[in-house]
Structure formats: C-alpha cells, structure tokens
Amino acid sequence: MNQNTCNVSFFDTEYPTLKLEKNSQLSEHLTVQNSPVLFGCRTGICGTCLIEVEGDIPPPNAEELEILEIFAPGKKQVRLACQIKLTNNIKIKKYET
Numbered sequence: 001m002n003q004n005t006c007n008v009s010f011f012d013t014e015y016p017t018l019k020l021e022k023n024s025q026l027s028e029h030l031t032v033q034n035s036p037v038l039f040g041c042r043t044g045i046c047g048t049c050l051i052e053v054e055g056d057i058p059p060p061n062a063e064e065l066e067i068l069e070i071f072a073p074g075k076k077q078v079r080l081a082c083q084i085k086l087t088n089n090i091k092i093k094k095y096e097t
C-alpha cells in the first residue's frame with residue numbers, strides 16, 4: 001500500500017474512488033467532474049460543502065464547529081469538505097439537510 005496517498009470514496013454514488021495525496025486539502029482535489037460534493041466559499045463559511053464522513057480525520061477546529069452547529073447541529077459525522085485535511089482513507093457522502 002502506498003503510504004503517501006489516501007483513498008477517498010463516495011458511498012451511495014457511482015463516482016469512482018480517488019487516490020489523493022496524503023496531508024493535502026480535500027478541496028484541492030474535488031471537482032464537479034470527480035465528486036458529488038459542491039463548494040461555495042471554500043473558506044468554511046457558507047455551508048455548501050457539508051458532507052457525512054466515515055473514517056479517521058482530525059477533529060474540526062472551533063470555526064468549523066461553529067458553522068457545523070448552525071447547519072448540522074448534533075451530527076458528529078458531518079463536516080465541511082473544504083476544511084478537511086486528508087490524513088486517512090475516508091468515505092464521504094453529500095449531506096442533505
């Protein structure tokens with residue numbers, strides 16, 4: 001297994017799994033062609049990029065938590081895709097509010 005990549009797969013969709021550079025930002029790699037995730041501000045403010053995440057990634061910082069409390073209160077598996085750093089293999093799904 002290559003230690004320098006993380007697999008990002010999309011559950012419940014036809015999008016193929018992506019192999020992305022470890023420790024890079026998820027938002028640098030996802031596009032409308034390769035994923036169902038949409039971005040708006042890419043700075044953690046608008047809430048457009050909400051996703052459900054399965055896998056081990058660093059916990060949200062205070063700013064991300066604040067936005068998550070507004071858009072997905074109490075949903076611990078929901079994160080902002082634009083704020084995620086790839087440290088592990090993850091499975092993601094667009095979060096429908």
Ligand code: FES
Nearest residue numbers: 040041042047082
């Ligand atoms: S794109 Fe706006 S919060 Fe992520």
